[in-house]
Amino acid sequence: xxxxxxxxxxEKFRIGFIDLDIYGxxxxxxxxxxxxxxxxxxxMLVPPKVNVDGREMQFMSMAMFLPxxxxxxxxxxxxxxxxxxxxEFTRWDCDLIVVDMPPxxxxxxxxxxxxxxxxxxxxxxTEPHRMSLSDCLRLYDILKLKEVELKAIVLNKYNLFxxxxxxxxxxxxxxxxxxxxxxxxxxxxxxxxxxxxxxxEVVV
Amino acid sequence: xNPKLLSIIPRLVKLSLNQWQIKRxxxxxxxxxxxxxxxxxxxxxxxxxxxxxxxxxVKVKIGKYPATNTVTMDVDVFIDIVKGRVDFRTALWHxxxxxxxxxxxxxxxxxxxxxxxxxxxxxxxR
Numbered sequence: 001x002x003x004x005x006x007x008x009x010x011e012k013f014r015i016g017f018i019d020l021d022i023y024g025x026x027x028x029x030x031x032x033x034x035x036x037x038x039x040x041x042x043x044m045l046v047p048p049k050v051n052v053d054g055r056e057m058q059f060m061s062m063a064m065f066l067p068x069x070x071x072x073x074x075x076x077x078x079x080x081x082x083x084x085x086x087x088e089f090t091r092w093d094c095d096l097i098v099v100d101m102p103p104x105x106x107x108x109x110x111x112x113x114x115x116x117x118x119x120x121x122x123x124x125x126t127e128p129h130r131m132s133l134s135d136c137l138r139l140y141d142i143l144k145l146k147e148v149e150l151k152a153i154v155l156n157k158y159n160l161f162x163x164x165x166x167x168x169x170x171x172x173x174x175x176x177x178x179x180x181x182x183x184x185x186x187x188x189x190x191x192x193x194x195x196x197x198x199x200x201e202v203v204v
Numbered sequence: 205x206n207p208k209l210l211s212i213i214p215r216l217v218k219l220s221l222n223q224w225q226i227k228r229x230x231x232x233x234x235x236x237x238x239x240x241x242x243x244x245x246x247x248x249x250x251x252x253x254x255x256x257x258x259x260x261x262v263k264v265k266i267g268k269y270p271a272t273n274t275v276t277m278d279v280d281v282f283i284d285i286v287k288g289r290v291d292f293r294t295a296l297w298h299x300x301x302x303x304x305x306x307x308x309x310x311x312x313x314x315x316x317x318x319x320x321x322x323x324x325x326x327x328x329x330r
Contacts, residue, residue, distance in 0.1 A: 037320040040236055045313065065316050070294050082312040089313050 001125055001156060001181070001196075002100035003030045008193035008200040010055050013095040016047065018086055019061035020112060021102040022079045023072050028063040030191050037064065044091040052191070058094055060086045080111045087115045096204070104135050113146045123203060124174070125154040128167035140174055150176040152202045157183040177202045205266065206244060206251045206279050212286045215329055222328050226262070230324070234260045240318060241271040246279040257321070272307040273314040285322065288329060292322035 006017045019027035034048030038060065047058040062082065066072060072079070099116075101109050113120065122143050126136035136153075143150055153171045158164050158180040168178060179199045186192055219226070239256040254269040255262065281300045284290040295301050296315055303315040 036232070037323075038316060039232055039320075040238070040317055043309070045316065065293060065319055066297055067291065067293050070297060073298050078312070081310045085310045085313040085316065089309055 001154065002098055003027050004187075004191055004193050004196045005123075005199055005203070006057065006098040007052050007191050008196045009096060009098065009204065010052060010057055011193075013204070014093075016058040016092045016094040016097040017050075017060075018097060018099045019059075019063065020083060020086070020099055020108060022062050022082055022108060023102070025061045025063040025066065027100055028059075028061050031057070031059060033061075033064060034059060038090075041091065044089055045085065047090050047092060053193070058092060060090060076107055079108060083108055083112055084115070087112065104139065109139070110142065110146075113142065113148055117146045117148045121149045121151045121203070123152045123154060123199070124150060124171075124176075125156055126167075126171065127157050128155045128161045128164035133167055133170060136171065150174060152176050152199060153178050154199060155180045157181070159183060206246050206249055208246065208279050208283060209244070209251065212283055215286050219325070219328055225328050227260070230257070230260045230262065233257050233321075236260070238317065239269070239271040240314070241268060241274040242282075243274060243276040244279040244282050245276065249279075251279065272305070272309075273311070273318075274304040274306070275301060275314075275318060276304070277301045285326070286329065288326060291326060293319050 003017070006015050009015050017027065017031065019025045031050045031052060034050050036048050038045045038048050040046070047060045048064070049056040050059045051057075062072070099112065101112065124136055124139060124143070126132045140150070153174055153176050155164065155168060155171070155178060159182040171178060179202055181195070181199070184195070187195070237258050239254065242253040242255055244251040244253070252266070252268045254265045254267065254271060277295065277300060281290070281295050285292055285295060292301070296303070296319065303311045303318070305311045305314055
């Protein structure tokens with residue numbers, strides 16, 4: 001979702017992309033890993049770049065530091081330290097930063113929102129079923145608490161769930177535009193930014 | 205110095221003889237000044253090694269000197285890294301290496317940069 005949105009937005013803006021799923025980064029599987037590692041310049045990290053559809057995108061992910069197949073066996077407080085490095089000690093030079101957050105309202109999400117609010121705007125991604133909606137309500141509560149503007153709600157894999165329309169009315173009360181994304185097998189194969197045009201228009 | 209470290213001397217000699225490759229790989233460190241205090245532990249025994257990068261040159265000294273961060277690991281882990289039996293990143297994220305920051309920046313900031321440095325060292329030793 002976020003990689004496709006970032007790729008779509010990169011047609012008009014200089015985009016930075018952060019995969020903040022520290023324990024399980026996977027955006028690099030679609031974006032690729034930068035050939036040059038993050039380097040230091042003026043006591044800040046300079047994010048490396050990946051080439052997406054012929055355009056450069058600044059990219060930071062634990063995948064650059066965590067070998068494939070290796071699990072992260074460090075304490076939660078150390079994970080927050082990694083978030084701090086990526087957000088506060090990295091020199092981002094772009095118009096917009098798209099941050100792919102881990103699911104739910106766990107500590108990484110809370111901590112990141114503390115660092116970036118109120119400059120940040122959020123897109124709530126949920127699937128139209130009870131379990132996902134429950135998580136979504138909690139995250140919406142956190143966004144309100146931290147005064148982060150909700151730009152859009154995405155009902156992901158809309159075509160896969162029965163009674164999806166009922167959940168549309170459940171999230172309509174959040175007052176943000178609702179964008180429905182249907183699941184297609186082509187999304188497994190690679191980036192499909194053309195499928196995220198509506199979302200890109202809603203968020204910027 | 206811990207006698208266990210004698211086992212990696214051939215590797216270190218190989219490393220020091222490979223000046224041309226070292227210079228080529230350290231090109232990306234041009235203009236970078238970083239230092240690290242390496243502490244190798246072994247049953248109460250401690251070996252301190254200072255590693256500094258100054259404008260693309262690497263300097264190594266035995267003992268404790270001012271540094272922006274300290275990297276601590278078991279001497280056996282260090283030997284495994286130098287011999288290529290384990291990579292720095294895996295040891296780091298499995299908790300076998302501790303990085304401490306002394307300059308107010310996050311420890312992971314230093315860890316990420318040193319991971320890149322050790323990749324270069326491993327590349328030369330391979």
